[in-house]
Amino acid sequence: MAQEAGLDLVEIAPNSVPPVCKILDFGKYKYQAQKKAAEARKKQKVVEIKEIKLRPMIDDHDYDVKMRSMERFFQEGDKVKVTLRFRGREMAHQELGYKLLDRVKGDTSKIAKIEQEPRFEGRQVVMVLAPR
Numbered sequence: 001m002a003q004e005a006g007l008d009l010v011e012i013a014p015n016s017v018p019p020v021c022k023i024l025d026f027g028k029y030k031y032q033a034q035k036k037a038a039e040a041r042k043k044q045k046v047v048e049i050k051e052i053k054l055r056p057m058i059d060d061h062d063y064d065v066k067m068r069s070m071e072r073f074f075q076e077g078d079k080v081k082v083t084l085r086f087r088g089r090e091m092a093h094q095e096l097g098y099k100l101l102d103r104v105k106g107d108t109s110k111i112a113k114i115e116q117e118p119r120f121e122g123r124q125v126v127m128v129l130a131p132r
Helices: 025-043 059-077 088-108
Strands: 008-013 021-026 051-052 079-085 110-122 125-131
Touching: 008 025, 021 025, 021 051, 025 125, 051 059, 059 079, 059 088, 079 110, 088 110, 088 125
Parallel strands: 051 079
Antiparallel strands: 008 021, 079 125, 110 125
């Protein structure tokens, strides 16, 4: 029947009893599957990790600017990595840095959740936030 119609006989479910076959144009079927896969790739959202770098003695206006950019990143669906870098004598006052990170947590609690708690890596503390 497939040869008379000028089409291909394609085995759909070989393990079932009896095996299931379909008469179709296999080239057209492969083309449509390829198009469907390309469309799915085009629609998927790639989540990026954006980084915000802070210092323990950041001024209020600078902090507000950083917070606005963080909000924009969350609205775009990206994760944010907050890096708090200590320089020189700032290492002696790490509590100031942790206070700043607590402030960031509090200000972003409505729009973001903490994916990775703050942890020390050498001279910097890293925390990762993800949009809600």
